[in-house]
Amino acid sequence: MRALVKAGFIVVGGLALRRFLLPSGRQGPWQRAPLMRREPRWHVLTVNPARDELTPDSPLPEPLAGLGDAVDVQIRRAPADRGIELAVRLRDGAQSPVTAGARRLAGRDPNQAIRAALREAKQLLETGEVLHPDSPPTTQTTAVNKPLQMATRQGRREGRL
Amino acid sequence: MKALLWQGVNELSVDEVPDPTMRNEQDAIIRVRKTATCGSDLHLLGGYIPFMERGDVLGHEFLGEVVEVGPQVRKHKVGDRVVVCSFVSCGRCWYCQQQQYSLCDNGNTNPAITENIWGFAPGGCYGYSHALGGFAGSHAEYIRVPYADQGAFTVPDEVSDERALFASDAAPTGWMGADLGGVKAGDVVAVWGAGGVGQMAARAAVLLGAERVIIIDRFANRLQMAEKYLGVETLNYQTQDVGGELLERSGGRGPDVCIEAVGMESHSTGPQYLYDQVKQQLRLESDRPIAAREAIYHCRKGGSVFLLGVFANLVDKFPLGALMNKGLTLRGAQQHGHRYIPMLLDRMARGELVTEHLATHTMPLDEAPQGYNMFKNKIDGCVRAVFEPAR
Ligand SMILES: NC(=O)c1ccc[n+]([C@@H]2O[C@H](COP(=O)([O-])OP(=O)(O)OC[C@H]3O[C@@H](n4cnc5c(N)ncnc54)[C@H](O)[C@@H]3O)[C@@H](O)[C@H]2O)c1
Ligand SMILES: [Zn+2]
Ligand SMILES: [Zn+2]
Numbered sequence: 001m002r003a004l005v006k007a008g009f010i011v012v013g014g015l016a017l018r019r020f021l022l023p024s025g026r027q028g029p030w031q032r033a034p035l036m037r038r039e040p041r042w043h044v045l046t047v048n049p050a051r052d053e054l055t056p057d058s059p060l061p062e063p064l065a066g067l068g069d070a071v072d073v074q075i076r077r078a079p080a081d082r083g084i085e086l087a088v089r090l091r092d093g094a095q096s097p098v099t100a101g102a103r104r105l106a107g108r109d110p111n112q113a114i115r116a117a118l119r120e121a122k123q124l125l126e127t128g129e130v131l132h133p134d135s136p137p138t139t140q141t142t143a144v145n146k147p148l149q150m151a152t153r154q155g156r157r158e159g160r161l
Numbered sequence: 162m163k164a165l166l167w168q169g170v171n172e173l174s175v176d177e178v179p180d181p182t183m184r185n186e187q188d189a190i191i192r193v194r195k196t197a198t199c200g201s202d203l204h205l206l207g208g209y210i211p212f213m214e215r216g217d218v219l220g221h222e223f224l225g226e227v228v229e230v231g232p233q234v235r236k237h238k239v240g241d242r243v244v245v246c247s248f249v250s251c252g253r254c255w256y257c258q259q260q261q262y263s264l265c266d267n268g269n270t271n272p273a274i275t276e277n278i279w280g281f282a283p284g285g286c287y288g289y290s291h292a293l294g295g296f297a298g299s300h301a302e303y304i305r306v307p308y309a310d311q312g313a314f315t316v317p318d319e320v321s322d323e324r325a326l327f328a329s330d331a332a333p334t335g336w337m338g339a340d341l342g343g344v345k346a347g348d349v350v351a352v353w354g355a356g357g358v359g360q361m362a363a364r365a366a367v368l369l370g371a372e373r374v375i376i377i378d379r380f381a382n383r384l385q386m387a388e389k390y391l392g393v394e395t396l397n398y399q400t401q402d403v404g405g406e407l408l409e410r411s412g413g414r415g416p417d418v419c420i421e422a423v424g425m426e427s428h429s430t431g432p433q434y435l436y437d438q439v440k441q442q443l444r445l446e447s448d449r450p451i452a453a454r455e456a457i458y459h460c461r462k463g464g465s466v467f468l469l470g471v472f473a474n475l476v477d478k479f480p481l482g483a484l485m486n487k488g489l490t491l492r493g494a495q496q497h498g499h500r501y502i503p504m505l506l507d508r509m510a511r512g513e514l515v516t517e518h519l520a521t522h523t524m525p526l527d528e529a530p531q532g533y534n535m536f537k538n539k540i541d542g543c544v545r546a547v548f549e550p551a552r
Pocket of ligand 2: 330
């Protein structure tokens with residue numbers, strides 16, 4: 001039974017990582033409908049800024065300003081009390097899927113930079129800091145956890161955002 | 162420093178690791194005085210949550226003393242005795258402001274994993290895998306606490322370490338189940354699972370005015386504990402007819418609120434146990450939802466079911482028919498501890514909420530692997546093993 005559990009651990013870990021590293025679509029992991037992807041898509045999140053630090057007329061918050069001319073940015077008020085919506089889109093237009101995949105694995109996909117910048121801008125506006133993971137780490141690199149370590153290094157640069 | 166490390170599925174060790182360091186201006190470093198095992202750790206230990214790495218420090222229910230604070234920490238100073246919520250939450254995002262702290266947008270430094278699995282990422286949790294932020298756990302001499310003003314709570318002098326410890330995780334989790342499950346005066350409440358979490362949920366239901374509270378398990382010592390310390394009724398599902406008893410004790414209506422405090426490694430006496438075990442081991446379902454199925458079945462028409470037990474992903478044979486046709490409300494959550502801990506510490510100070518009986522076995526951190534073995538296999542009546550790193 002123990003061997004089975006271990007084997008299962010590795011298989012499930014592998015599947016989860018495969019899923020993690022595949023291009024993120026809008027459907028859940030168990031649906032199979034073909035994706036109708038619109039490229040480049042808007043990456044959007046909602047911020048609950050402290051005081052009135054961010055309005056639709058504000059200058060861009062720091063990590064987003066760093067993306068420069070490569071992106072289009074929209075800032076708009078969210079309905080009711082939900083805060084401010086920040087939307088960012090790559091300006092260059094669609095990338096070819098082959099190079100996009102390779103750049104993504106290398107951590108050089110501009111969409112990854114957009115996600116990280118959005119999440120960091122949100123944290124700065126809401127809490128004044130970007131939360132860092134613990135360091136130094138207590139973990140060891142092994143054959144089993146190497147893919148997970150790779151994935152967590154991209155933790156803020158991936159996901160459905 | 163010394164810490165209890167996850168070394169692989171069902172493998173633990175106590176080893177030296179680097180001391181934690183301050184990473185953010187809102188951090189504090191805590192010297193851990195007491196740190197407890199939780200049913201949630203068993204899911205990590207058994208490999209049911211496949212996001213652990215060799216060398217991860219376990220533990221998320223803890224109390225200690227502040228030894229260092231960042232320049233942005235306002236509420237705490239060196240020397241404060243604090244209990245820390247097991248969830249890492251910023252206190253300022255929209256979810257935190259709605260008091261749904263475990264859904265914090267900012268507390269998880271690896272949001273991508275859970276976004277892909279569940280659609281959106283909840284907050285972080287200490288010692289709870291790289292899917293929930295990869296934060297080092299509390300079974301160690303020291304721990305870093307991010308957003309210390311939000312997550313650490315000064316313990317009133319009248320409350321002992323032994324009692325306050327469980328304000329970190331078990332007590333707020335149980336309270337949330339009763340509160341968000343909607344328990345009110347006159348209700349009959351059934352709780353599946355008499356571990357630390359189920360016991361705290363049952364006590365919360367009593368304090369929120371329930372007419373009758375019935376806790377269900379198979380371990381006689383846990384049920385006796387619930388009768389003695391919580392003032393609730395019990396049912397042993399191995400020797401008693403749960404369905405018949407619940408009907409008799411609720412005037413034939415069924416319980417108004419059913420709280421599930423068992424989780425994905427649920428046990429059963431029936432053939433479904435074997436079925437779910439085989440499917441789980443073959444990874445055809447990730448979780449065994451036996452108690453959740455029962456809670457849904459026995460709940461009265463229009464009643465409410467709250468899942469406190471942790472589930473990781475997919476379940477099988479889920480009774481959607483009963484849920485839909487009986488008009489039930491089903492909810493679940495990781496605990497929103499920040500919302501309840503100050504109130505729970507007050508109740509602890511007044512003696513309304515006792516928790517120290519949960520700590521059946523207290524030992525030095527060096528013995529933590531044995532402590533987990535006792536807790537996992539419920540040896541010698543173990544309900545919670547508590548480690549004291551300074552001992
Ligand atoms: N939601 C949260 O934030 C949160 C916080 C802490 C713990 N938890 C979860 O709560 C659950 C319980 O935690 P715990 O620390 O009390 O664990 P525990 O292992 O001490 O207790 C679980 C109890 O459930 C009983 N049980 C098993 N199958 C049962 C069944 N079919 N019917 C009735 N009882 C059954 C066991 O005998 C045991 O006494 C775990 O899944 C844990 O992960 C959730
Ligand atoms: Zn817990
Ligand atoms: Zn938050």
